[in-house]
Amino acid sequence: MHVLxxxxxxxxxxxxxxxxxxxxxxxxxxxxxxxxxxxxxxxPGTFFKMVDPTNLILIVLALILFWKKSTSIRLYLGTALLCxxxxxxxxxxxxxxxxxxxxxxxQLPDTETLKNAASEWGRMNWIRSLIWLVGLVCSFLALDKxxxxxxxTL
Numbered sequence: 001m002h003v004l005x006x007x008x009x010x011x012x013x014x015x016x017x018x019x020x021x022x023x024x025x026x027x028x029x030x031x032x033x034x035x036x037x038x039x040x041x042x043x044p045g046t047f048f049k050m051v052d053p054t055n056l057i058l059i060v061l062a063l064i065l066f067w068k069k070s071t072s073i074r075l076y077l078g079t080a081l082l083c084x085x086x087x088x089x090x091x092x093x094x095x096x097x098x099x100x101x102x103x104x105x106x107q108l109p110d111t112e113t114l115k116n117a118a119s120e121w122g123r124m125n126w127i128r129s130l131i132w133l134v135g136l137v138c139s140f141l142a143l144d145k146x147x148x149x150x151x152x153t154l
Contacts, residue, residue, distance in 0.1 A: 002055055002058035002059045002061075002062050002080075002139060003136070003139050003140060003143055005051055005054055005055035005058055006055055006059075006080070006084070006132070006135060006136045006139050007136060008051055009048070009051055009052065009055060009132055010129065010132040010133060010136050012044070012047060012048075012051075013125065013128060013129045013132055014129055016044055016125060017122065017125045017126055017129060020035075020044065021118070021121060021122035021125060022122070023035070024102065024118045024121070024122070025115075025118045025119060025122055028111055028114045028115050028118060029108060029111050029114055032102055032103070032108070032114055032118070033108070035102075035103060036103050039103060043103070045099070048091070052084075052088060052091075055084060056081075056084055056085070056088070059077060059080055059081050059084060059139070060081065062077055062142070063077040063078060063081060066142070066146060069146065069149060070145060070146070070149055072142075072145050073142045073145050073146055073149075076138045076139070076141045076142035076145065077138070077139070077142045079134070079135070079138045080135040080136070080138035080139045080142065081135075082135075083131050083132065083134050083135030083138065084132070084135050086131055087128050087131045087132055087135070090124075090127075090128055090131070091128070094124055095121065095124070095125075095128075098117045098118075098120060098121045099121075101113060101114070101117040102114060102117050102118060102121065
């Protein structure tokens with residue numbers, strides 16, 4: 001089940017890079033003002049606040065349930081968990097401050113500050129996507145290994 005959540009996080013993050021970040025960077029400061037107006041009720045963070053913690057709970061649960069099954073499953077799930085935790089740390093320490101500059105500040109910062117924040121956000125989001133991809137691959141490898149073990153016992 002955590003593979004589903006992880007996949008959703010990964011593809012939503014790719015969408016953010018291809019669509020949202022590209023639009024934010026397109027015509028600053030007008031694009032930032034339009035985004036602020038558009039995100040009045042909900043924003044991508046609304047999705048991530050629901051799915052990210054759920055994904056972490058599911059991966060921890062999978063790690064607990066498969067702890068004694070196989071060392072390789074444990075390593076794959078542990079690596080996936082580390083990737084997802086690292087991406088959340090990155091979100092709080094890197095992305096939230098830039099979200100504050102871009103979308104949450106009462107007074108719109110100068111254009112150069114907005115351009116820098118949007119560009120930094122866009123570039124680093126690809127790194128965050130790569131981290132999620134590593135976690136997702138590890139999750140799939142753990143699932144594959146668990147299926148192989150299950151087939152052998154049947």
